Amino acid sequence: MTPPATRPEQRPRKRASHSLEAVLTEAVALLDEAGEGALTFRALAARLGGGVGSIYWYVAGKDELLDRATDHVLAEVVRTSETLAEDDPISAIRTIAVALFDAVAQRPWLGAYFMRDTGVQPNGLRLYELLGQQTLRLELTSRQRFHAVSAVVGFVVGTAADMGQQPPPEVVDGSMTRDDYLAHFVDQWRALDAGAFPFIHSIADDFETHDDAEQFRAGLELILAGLRLQAEGKA
Amino acid sequence: MTPPATRPEQRPRKRASHSLEAVLTEAVALLDEAGEGALTFRALAARLGGGVGSIYWYVAGKDELLDRATDHVLAEVVRTSETLAEDDPISAIRTIAVALFDAVAQRPWLGAYFMRDTGVQPNGLRLYELLGQQTLRLELTSRQRFHAVSAVVGFVVGTAADMGQQPPPEVVDGSMTRDDYLAHFVDQWRALDAGAFPFIHSIADDFETHDDAEQFRAGLELILAGLRLQAEGKA
DNA sequence: ACCTGAACACCGTTCAAGT
DNA sequence: ACCTGAACACCGTTCAAGT
Numbered sequence: 001m002t003p004p005a006t007r008p009e010q011r012p013r014k015r016a017s018h019s020l021e022a023v024l025t026e027a028v029a030l031l032d033e034a035g036e037g038a039l040t041f042r043a044l045a046a047r048l049g050g051g052v053g054s055i056y057w058y059v060a061g062k063d064e065l066l067d068r069a070t071d072h073v074l075a076e077v078v079r080t081s082e083t084l085a086e087d088d089p090i091s092a093i094r095t096i097a098v099a100l101f102d103a104v105a106q107r108p109w110l111g112a113y114f115m116r117d118t119g120v121q122p123n124g125l126r127l128y129e130l131l132g133q134q135t136l137r138l139e140l141t142s143r144q145r146f147h148a149v150s151a152v153v154g155f156v157v158g159t160a161a162d163m164g165q166q167p168p169p170e171v172v173d174g175s176m177t178r179d180d181y182l183a184h185f186v187d188q189w190r191a192l193d194a195g196a197f198p199f200i201h202s203i204a205d206d207f208e209t210h211d212d213a214e215q216f217r218a219g220l221e222l223i224l225a226g227l228r229l230q231a232e233g234k235a
Numbered sequence: 236m237t238p239p240a241t242r243p244e245q246r247p248r249k250r251a252s253h254s255l256e257a258v259l260t261e262a263v264a265l266l267d268e269a270g271e272g273a274l275t276f277r278a279l280a281a282r283l284g285g286g287v288g289s290i291y292w293y294v295a296g297k298d299e300l301l302d303r304a305t306d307h308v309l310a311e312v313v314r315t316s317e318t319l320a321e322d323d324p325i326s327a328i329r330t331i332a333v334a335l336f337d338a339v340a341q342r343p344w345l346g347a348y349f350m351r352d353t354g355v356q357p358n359g360l361r362l363y364e365l366l367g368q369q370t371l372r373l374e375l376t377s378r379q380r381f382h383a384v385s386a387v388v389g390f391v392v393g394t395a396a397d398m399g400q401q402p403p404p405e406v407v408d409g410s411m412t413r414d415d416y417l418a419h420f421v422d423q424w425r426a427l428d429a430g431a432f433p434f435i436h437s438i439a440d441d442f443e444t445h446d447d448a449e450q451f452r453a454g455l456e457l458i459l460a461g462l463r464l465q466a467e468g469k470a
Numbered sequence: 471a472c473c474t475g476a477a478c479a480c481c482g483t484t485c486a487a488g489t
Numbered sequence: 490a491c492c493t494g495a496a497c498a499c500c501g502t503t504c505a506a507g508t
Contacts, residue, residue, distance in 0.1 A: 015489070015492060041482065051493040053484080062482065111393075116400065119423065125435070132434025144453075146438040146445070151390070151454030158346075158393010159386075165351065188354065199367025200360070203381040210381070218379075219386030219458075225470050226457030235460050250473060250508070276501065286474040288503080297501065474507070481500065488493070 016050030020058045023048065024072040027065060036109040039065075067120050070113040074123035077103050081130050089137040090224050096131055097156050101216055104160035111161025115153075128153065138231040148227050155223060156216075163212045182208055251285030255293045258283065259307040262300060271344040274300075302355050305348040309358035312338045316365050324372040325459050331366055332391050336451055339395035346396025350388070363388065373466040383462050390458060391451075398447045417443055 026047045030039050041062070045052045059065045077099050086092035104110050115124040131152060135145040186208045189200050229235040261282045265274050276297070280287045294300045312334050321327035339345050350359040366387060370380040421443045424435050464470040 017491080040480085042480090052482090053494070054492045056483075057491060118420065125424075125427075125432075129432050129434050132438065136434055136437070142437050143441045145434070146441040147450055147453035148457065149434075149438075150450055151394075151457055154394035154397060154454060155386070155390045155458075158397065159389035162389060162393065165347075185353065189360075192360075197360075197364050199364050199371055199380070199384075202371070202377050203367065203384075206378050206381040215382055215385055218382035219389060221470075222383065222386055222461030222465070223390075223454070223457045225461035225464050226459070229460050229464065230457070235456075252472080275499085277499090287501090288475070289473045291502075292472060472508085474505105476504100476506105478503080479501095482498095484497080485495100486493105487495105489491085 016048060016054070018048055018050060018054060018058065020068070023055060023058050023065075024069055027069045028072055031069065031107065031109060064117075064120065066109070066113045067117050070110050070116075071121040071123045073103060073107060073110060074114075074121070074127060078123045078126050078130070081127060089134040090228055092134045093131060093152060093227075094220065094224060096127070096134075097152055097220055098217070100127065100153075101156050101160045101213075104157055105164045105212065105216075108161050108164035111157045111164075114157050138227070139233070140231055144230060148230075151223055152220075155219060159216050159219065163216070251283060251289070253283055253285060253289060253293065255303070258290060258293050258300075259304055262304045263307055266304065266342065266344060299352075299355065301344070301348045302352050305345050305351075306356040306358045308338060308342060308345060309349075309356070309362060313358045313361050313365070316362060324369040325463055327369045328366060328387060328462075329455065329459060331362070331369075332387055332455055333452070335362065335388075336391050336395045336448075339392055340399045340447065340451075343396050343399035346392045346399075349392050373462070374468070375466055379465060383465075386458055387455075390454060394451050394454065398451070 023044070027039060027044055030043060030047065041052045041055055044055060048055075055065070059068060077096075080099050081096045084092060084095055086095060104114070115121060115128065118125045128149065132145060132149045135148050138145075140148065186204050189197075189204050189207070192200055194201050226235065258279070262274060262279055265278060265282065276287045276290055280290060283290075290300070294303060312331075315334050316331045319327060319330055321330060339349070350356060350363065353360045363384065367380060367384045370383050373380075375383065421439050424432075424439050424442075427435055429436050461470065
């Protein structure tokens with residue numbers, strides 16, 4: 001066997017040195033650049049310039065890696081949510097909810113890990129607390145507060161994860177536009193029997209021109225309206 | 236080499252014969268019995284008594300299998316939602332939402348596939364239509380209807396998928412009760428600094444004694460209250 | 471038209487060995 | 490204390506060959 005024409009490395013290669021911080025930063029970068037499927041231990045190790053095994057020194061396995069990556073992303077949301085000074089508690093809840101929505105919609109994988117293990121997710125817990133502190137300013141029972149915060153978080157995370165779902169490969173690679181993709185569905189819908197599907201027909205135009213963020217906001221307003229009613233003792 | 240002591244099969248084995256219906260039924264059974272991780276093409280093929288390759292005659296891959304399995308489960312929800320005769324549209328929406336919640340909470344994997352491809356999910360589309368037909372009885376613009384149905388579906392599916400998440404192995408195998416599991420979290424929470432986490436402290440008791448179904452219902456009521464207000468022209 | 475199963479390219483995880 | 494990388498057990502998917 002002939003030796004390789006060039007020797008990319010003189011010696012076995014210098015021992016790499018990482019940190020939990022570096023592991024999480026690169027994991028999130030991989031996720032953001034290429035989606036959930038791109039985060040493998042081999043790809044992450046390559047990015048860190050080391051071997052696969054060393055990642056296990058920092059996290060117990062893939063689940064914990066994702067739990068901690070989630071919390072890493074939430075740090076930013078917490079920062080913006082901590083400094084706001086809204087007079088109205090309902091407005092403050094709206095602002096935090098929108099910030100959380102934006103973070104999750106960009107990263108649909110996050111939805112499945114949010115607050116899954118508060119032991120390793122201090123920022124998740126802090127965000128829950130910040131939302132809850134606003135309900136402390138409303139006239140509610142503690143159970144109503146608990147339910148209200150859970151409802152907001154459930155709606156935000158569930159909706160964002162759903163909306164951020166990866167569209168089919170044709171749209172991602174640019175061989176089909178998002179509009180064409182939506183149009184394809186709407187055409188399918190318009191072809192349905194109008195007698196059996198009156199609602200689908202009635203909202204076909206709305207669907208075709210819809211905006212995810214606007215749709216999220218509209219749903220959030222329904223919850224907040226219900227909450228305000230409850231706080232006013234009218235529900 | 237000695238021949239095997241017994242011959243389990245005289246000949247190579249009879250050629251198995253399946254159907255899309257059989258594939259989906261067994262896939263759902265596998266999912267229900269042992270969770271998402273248990274659904275592999277090998278395990279499914281073994282259950283069907285055939286080879287791995289034959290499943291690909293019925294579905295293009297795992298994603299389509301899950302899309303179709305989801306629709307298979309939704310058939311039941313559609314059946315119960317079609318026959319109800321509620322006088323009040325809001326009540327009807329509540330009834331359908333609860334039925335959908337029950338189906339998804341038992342099968343958290345379903346959340347990620349619901350209405351992902353209406354081309355192979357006629358029951359998903361039908362359910363969306365049934366919910367929408369109730370909004371047709373309310374005084375709303377078509378955009379408000381579209382947003383309302385989206386909000387309900389997003390909340391139901393998101394919350395159910397979250398609540399149905401597999402608890403840690405210790406709870407599943409019975410070496411730890413659900414109450415002990417919750418208590419472990421609450422203890423962690425109670426140990427937090429009371430000045431920095433007033434909300435978490437205030438709802439610790441509520442969390443410890445909470446019921447998922449009740450929590451879901453409370454959140455749903457907030458959305459429905461907001462919707463009723465909107466239909467009455469007061470929002 | 472439908473089924474088979476070996477083969478392929480990948481994955482998360484382990485662990486004896488190194489520094 | 491921390492890093493390495495071959496090895497293991499498994500996965501979805503393909504495909505030439507069968508019936």
